[in-house]
Amino acid sequence: MEETLKIIVLVKHVPDAQLDRHLNGADYTTDRAESILSELDEYALEAALQLTEAQGGKGAGHQVIALSMGPAGAANAIKKSLQIGATEGVHLKDDALAGSDAAATSLALAATVRYLSAGSPVDLILTGMASTDGETSLVPAQLAERLGLPQVTFASELEISAGRITARRDSDTHYDTIEAPLPAVVSVTDQINEPRFPNFKGIIAAKRKTIITLSLADIGVNPAEVGLSGSWTAVQNAEPRPPRTAGTIITDEGDAGIQLVDFLAAQKLL
């Protein structure tokens, strides 16, 4: 076959959506005490593994690099990715990154991608469809813009051939086929595949894989460009949403449909 693929998968360590989540401190950053690998990133990792397996797999020398930015706990997301099948892990960790918004995060990630491209160019950067917390879909789009790359979002099918990526994307009114030259940033939906679970062999193999830890100095980023000082947005004020005022709950005794319409009429919603 042709050349080997070098794919970076952005994996994120997020608060477990099943637990109560909190905003902390004067700058209202998310509390990540109880965090997990973002479920949506598992689809991106699976897509990366399938793309490389379709072209000969690990033996063929393809690289699937799980990259995460964040405090010590982010290493858990990388470890899990290595167990699932990523070939390498990279952890961008620096105290100065705390409080980074999407603009600052994308700056740090862009510098990391450039750093990782030094030996051989990166072909593809894969992400999940949106992080399950916080600033949604901005980071991948901003990363693509900073690197001057095309971005294909919400791919529900993906193919690579002859230096191009072809994706299928669904919208409400149509299905599109999207093409872009590589390298590209691609986000995949939760419809693209069924992510595999780490198996015993994977867990053992992951122990032999290394996680490279990088600091801002390693990737040549000035700490003032990231974190709260490098962010272009600020949270001024945050308060827990008042619990919705307790509603009226009735049990249907044969006329609940009528009562529903009365309620809608009273709320001027008809």
Next chain:
Amino acid sequence: MANVLVFIDNQSPTLKKSSLELLTIARTLGEPVAAFNGEFNDDVAAALSSYGVTAVYRPGSADLDDYLVAPKAAYLAEAVAATGAGTVLIENSSDGKEIAARLGIKLGAGVVTDVVGVEADGGAHKSVLAGSYKTVCRATTPVSILTVKANSVTPEPAPTATTPESVTIEVPAAATANAARITGRSNKATSGRPDLLDARIVVAGGRGVDGDFGPVEELADALGAAVGASRAATDAGWISHDAQVGQTGKTVSPELYISAGISGAVQQKAGMQTAKVIVAINNDAESPVFEIADFGIVGDLFEVLPQATAEIKKRKG
């Protein structure tokens, strides 16, 4: 007054309600100017003038829709430069957010997404973490970019109509050179119902509909509502994935969300918790959906929905 640039990406013969909402907000912040893309006709021109737009910018190239967002962001960057706008308002669709994201990098401007209200001084209200916190956010840069959710304000025409000047903005040729291009398209059958993101009312069904969306659709049609669904319902193939509301589906904030046969998992709540009024119908009194319902009915949706539909039809005559 400072210019406020509203991006209107129009894909239909008339302006969407959400575009009118953006223009309404723009007037509270300064002088509204529109960066327009898509279908332009007399109705559109009349709407822009009745909403007080003082200038309409249009792209010099007609092929922006052949690509994913990047060239639109390049066009908007030129429009911001031409208008000197300090605030840019964009709709909060997934495309809208990506355009905002790229534009932010081009301009060195902060982006706030999922905005539900804007104060005169630019403070943007949004809720985060699946609606569990309400925050006020602000761009700290000279230009701020806000993506605003539909149904955030009631659209209101300006007190006096304007005669907007028309300006063409050349899109840099480089904008399309390295962009992802749409090379094929096949249309899906359309339902004729309102767009889920825009709709004033959403009626959603979950696993409880047990394969039959009929009662949900009939109530939706009686109310002029869009149809939504939980992931359990879309995964089962009972309804198209486009109808999915939630973390991996659409985020809606309609005036009324009627949830039928949905348990109210966090990932579902993430997409609908900011609805103004929530009605839940579920036959399990312990279901968590009742914790967020303004009006809850413990009952069988196959009894309650048809009865409500018949009653609405009767009252509407």
